[in-house]
């Protein structure tokens with residue numbers, strides 16, 4: 001039977017990404033009106049009247065990671081795993097993120113593995129950690145490293161392996177216009193970093209070798 005730490009660690013302080021106060025919703029909607037005018041349209045016409053309201057609401061969804069704390073998501077652990085010490089892998093976690101260079105979506109899959117020591121975490125919490133960082137503005141490289149860091153920090157595993165495979169709309173719908181290019185990033189820590197055969201097993205188990 002799994003024994004669960006019923007008392008999650010007290011809520012850690014959110015690491016502020018930006019200390020400046022947020023603009024008001026009205027200011028954000030005004031900025032959207034400016035962008036509509038910049039695109040060449042009339043923000044006052046009927047079809048666009050409610051668009052600023054919808055866009056600022058969509059921003060709350062797309063960037064909800066700023067209001068989430070990865071340490072909190074990973075704070076509840078299970079300590080009795082009957083000696084299980086092999087890798088735990090989550091495959092094909094959907095990524096819907098935005099690049100910090102163009103605020104354009106990048107879409108793909110994340111693969112997350114760690115080698116537990118004496119504690120494991122609820123598997124849905126690993127999906128949450130991916131969500132925290134994907135729902136912020138960053139590069140794919142930063143996001144990949146941040147996911148690994150958060151797991152290392154919270155679980156102190158023997159190692160972590162992350163792969164992200166994503167298509168960037170800033171490359172498909174504009175710029176170089178290459179719809180079939182996907183970008184793969186990996187981050188290995190601990191035993192995954194020092195042991196290439198563990199990397200190989202990870203890649204094989206996620207179907208990428």
Ligand SMILES: Nc1nc2c(ncn2[C@@H]2O[C@H](COP(=O)(O)OP(=O)(O)OP(=O)(O)O)[C@@H](O)[C@H]2O)c(=O)[nH]1
Nearest residue numbers: 099100101102138139140141168170171174175176
């Ligand atoms: N390394 C990295 N680059 C990214 C990511 N998302 C977008 N980019 C790139 O960021 C770069 C920004 O380049 P800039 O020359 O400053 O901007 P740009 O003129 O809009 O570039 P183009 O996209 O080439 O038109 C581009 O090469 C993008 O492909 C990411 O997650 N990681």
Ligand SMILES: [Zn+2]
Nearest residue numbers: 099101102170
């Ligand atoms: Zn981009």
